[in-house]
Amino acid sequence: MLELASVLAGPQVGQFFAELGATVLKVEAPAGDVTRTWKTRAETTDSDVSAYFSCANWGKQSVVLDLTTAAGKEQVQQLAARADVVVASYKPGDAEKLGVDYATLRAQNPGLIYAHLTGYGPAVARAGYDAVLQAEAGFMHLNAKPGQEPQKMPVAMIDLLAAHQLKEGLLTALYHRCRTGQGSLVQVSLLDSALASLANQAASWLVTGRDPQPLGSGHPSIVPYGTVYAAGNGRSLVLAVGADRQFRHLCQALGRPEWATEARFQTNEARVAHRAELESLLQARVAEVNGDELLSQLEELGVPAGAVRTVGEALALESGQQMLLPTAEAGFQGLRTVAFQSSSWPRAAALVAPPHLGEHTAEVIAGQE
Structure with missing residues (x-):
């Protein structure tokens, strides 16, 4: 694979294939x-090798080429002639100027x-x-509490969604290609990836004609679901009660079984209608x-719930440890991009550390001669 991409979405795809065993050449500009x-x-x-760079560049080789020069353009085209896949993230028109378009x-x-x-x-050249x-x-409009300013997600969520589409x-x-022997042009945009991921929020507008409104971490059609509660010992937790049976068990655990029999809370539809009253009772209890x-x-009791953890706490769990890429050479660990397990495709035990800029240029160019 030849990676002509930078920042996050394209490089995440490169690391994904590196974890699956592909040889990934990351072509970088001199800077x-x-x-x-x-x-x-x-x-x-x-x-x-910054922490950000390391989140998407394990298992790759770094080759520095200046595609604005005739020599750099020729070298990258020679690499592409032997590649199975090219991943590019240029603005429309830029790849043509550099001679690396499809x-x-x-x-x-x-x-x-x-x-x-x-x-x-x-x-769209934007x-x-x-x-x-x-x-x-x-x-951002949806990611806010009512009456508060919109908030960006704490990770580059649209980039990651686009990476999955890619x-x-x-x-x-x-x-x-396995079936026909033919290559393909695959085009993915951040905008399309974002809109495709609006899921139930988009469906709500399409079905009702009403714009979904910010609810903080609450859910527009399930209550209680996603709201953060502060317990007496300082533990913050969330509930994900999607069924009436689960709500009855929640009330049992809280020592308030009578809540589940009240008409205003008996069904999910009723709980959505009386969201504010129920949330107030739950927060207090x-x-x-x-x-x-x-x-x-x-x-x-089988009631979906979980503690609000820090990133470090999440990765320290046994389940978190299984998602780490250990290596002695880097001095730090990496995070896997491959989250599935398959009997037909072994999971990478480890990958080489994210490369330093141009670390493999001489070796790769010499291999073409």
């Missing part, structure tokens, strides 16, 4: 992927699968940025109990 410089204040090292590369490699990621589609797309696609497109193209004991009891 490098910009995320090499995106460091938090906690990062004191002067390494060109038509140019396909002429040398008819079976090539070329994935092109854009912000707004191949006809750069796509995750935060802007979160705003424009409705995510993976799916590439996997179907690979299957198509949960504040009186030990959150950890309540979570344990709810698990026994």
Whole structure:
């Protein structure tokens, strides 16, 4: 795979295939992927491998080529002639200027699968940025408490959604090539990926004609679901009660079985209609109990609930440890992008660390000669 992509969405796809055993050549401009410089204040090292860069670049080789020069253009075209897949994230028109567009590369490699990621589609020459797309696609509007300002997601959610769309497109193209021998052009935009992921919120508007309104972490059609409760011992927790039976068990665990028999709370439809009253009762009651004991009891009763954890706490769990990529050479661990397990495809035990800028340039270029 030849990765002509930077930042997050395209590189996430590259790491995904690296974890599945592909050789991934990451072509970087002389200045490098910009995320090499995106460091938090906690990062004191002067390494060109930032935490952000490391989240999407395990298992790759870094090759520095200047595609604005004739030599760089020739070298990347030679690499593309031997590639199974090219992943590019150029603005519409830029790939053509650099000589790395699908038509140019396909002429040398008819079976090539070329994935092109854009912000707004191949006809709109506008750069796509995750935060802007979160705003424009409705995510920020919904991600707020009533009356409070819209909030961006704490991760580049639209980039990640687009990466999943790109993976799916590439996997179907690979299957198509196995069946027909033909290559493909796969086009994915951040905007389409975002809109496709609005799911029930989009359906609500399409069905009712009414815009979904911000509910904080609450759910528009299920109560109680997603709201954060503070327990008496300081534990914050969420409930995900999707069935009347589960609500009855919740009331039992809270020592308030009579709530489940009240007409205003007896069914989910009634609970949605009386959301404010129920949430007020739950907030007050949960504040009186030990959150950890309540979570344990709810698990026994089959009521979906969980503690609000920090990122570190989540990764420290046994389930979190299974998603880490251990390696001695990097000095730190990485996070897997492959979250499925298959009897027909082994999971990567480890990957080489994210590469330093241009670390493999000489080796790769020499291999072409």
